[in-house]
Amino acid sequence: MPQLNSALTRLKPSAISDVFDRAAQLRANGQKLFDFSVGEPDFDTPAAICEAGIKAINDGKTRYTAVDGTPELKQAIAAKFRRDNGLDFALDQIVVASGAKPLLAVAIQAVAGPGDEVILPTPCWTSHVGMIDLCGAEAKLVECGMDSGFKITPNQLRAVLTAKTRLLLLCSPSNPTGAVYSADELAALGKVLADFPGVWVLSDDLYEHIVFAPNIFATLAEVAPELRDRILTVNGVSKSYAMTGWRIGYAAGPTQWVNAIRKVFSQSNGGPCSISQAASVEALNGPQDFLETWRATYQRRRDLAVSILAQAPGLELATPEGAFYIFPNCAKLLGKETPQGRKIETSSDFCTLLLEQHNVVTVPGAGFFCDPYFRISIATSEDVIQDGCQRIVDAINTLRTAHCVKN
Secondary structure, eight states, X not given: OOOOOGGGGGOOOOHHHHHHHHHHHHHHTTOOOEEOOOOSOOSOOOHHHHHHHHHHHHTTOXXXXXXXXXXXXXXXXXXXXXXXXXXXXXXGGEEEESSHHHHHHHHHHHHOOTTOEEEEEESOOHHHHHHHHHTTOEEEEEEOOGGGTTOOOHHHHHHHOOTTEEEXXXXXXXXXXXXXXXXXXXXXXXXXXXXXXXXXXXXXXXXXXXXXXTOOXXXXXXXXXXXXXXXXXXXXXXXXXXXXXXXXXXXXOOHHHHHHHHHHHHHHOOOOOHHHHHHHHHHHHSOOHHHHHHHHHHHHHHHHHHHHHTTSTTOBOOOOSBTTEEOOBOGGGTTEEOTTXXXXXXXHHHHHHHHHHHOEEOEEGGGGTOTTBEEEEOOSOHHHHHHHHHHHHHHHHHOEEOOOOOO
C-alpha cells in the first residue's frame, strides 16, 4: 500500500472544524442556532469594490496575472503601507496571494525547517501551529494569559529565544483574544529582538482596521525600523473590507524573504484571481470612511456582549481591544454538573453544553491551544448577540456543584 507524506501525522484534528460539523448537523435538523463561531465580517462587500470587480470582467481582465500580483495592486498596497503605517516598500518587496493564509504558510516554510524553532504566543490561531508543523519546525508555544493581556512580554520572549530560534510570529489584533499590542509594547519586544540578529519576525496584521478606542494600531516594522530587514508584514482585504470570498492577501518585507516566497509560488501557485485583484485595488485606493463606521459597530457589539456576559457567575473575561472576538475563561465552571448530570471538565464540554442544550455555537479554547477558555465571535447582529449571550448566562446559571460520592 503506498504511504502518505509522514509530515501529515504532525497535524492535529481541528477543534474548530468539529464545532462547524456539529452545528451543520443541527441546522440540517431544523434547529435555530445562535452562531458565534464564524470568523468573518457579516457586512456585505462595499458596492464600489464589487463594481470594480464587475468592470474588470466587462473589460476582459480575465486572464492570468503575474504569480505575485498585478503591478496595479502592488502600487495600491505600497500606497496603503505609506498612508496607514509610514512604511515604504518597493514593488519587488511586495507579494500578493490568493488569501493571507497561503502567504503565512509559505513565509514560514521559507525561513524555518527541521530542527528550527518558531516562537508563537498562545492563545493563537490554530492554523499558525499547523503551518509550523508542516514545514518540520517546532512550534515553541509561549503561554500568555489574561493577566498579561494575552500578550508576550519582553522577559518571556528573551527567556525562550535560543540558537534554534528562526522566527517569531506575532498576531495583533489577535484571533482569538482581541489583544492589541501598543507601539510601546512592540518597541520593547523589538529591543529584545535586536540582541538576536538571526531571528526573523512574521507580523500577522489581518485585523488592522478593527481596533477599539482608546487603543491605536501599530505594527512592528513601523515602531522598530532597525529590524525592518527581517520583518515580513502580512495583511489582506478579507477582514477589514468584508472580502473573505475574494481571497486576496498580501505581504511586504525584505527582498530576500519576499523572493523566497515568490520562488515557491512560481512552482506551486497560479497568480491570484484577476477579478479579485482589480476589486482589491479599489478597496485600498477608494474611500475608507466606512471602515470607521464598521469599527464603531463592532465596538458597540463588543460592549453589548461584555455587559451581558459579565452577569455570568464564574465567567472571567477581559474586554478585547480589537478584532471581533471575545475569549472568556471558564475555569471556575469546571467540575460543575449540568442538570442532566454531565460533568463539565473542559472548555469543550462547556461548548458542547451550549450547543446541544442552548443552541449557541462557540469554539473551545483547545482549538487555540489555550484551555479552559472559549471564543465568541461578535461578527453578527446585535439581536443574535443579545439573545445568544443571555443564553450563555442562563446555561451557566443551570450548572450545579458536582455531588461527591462518600464511602
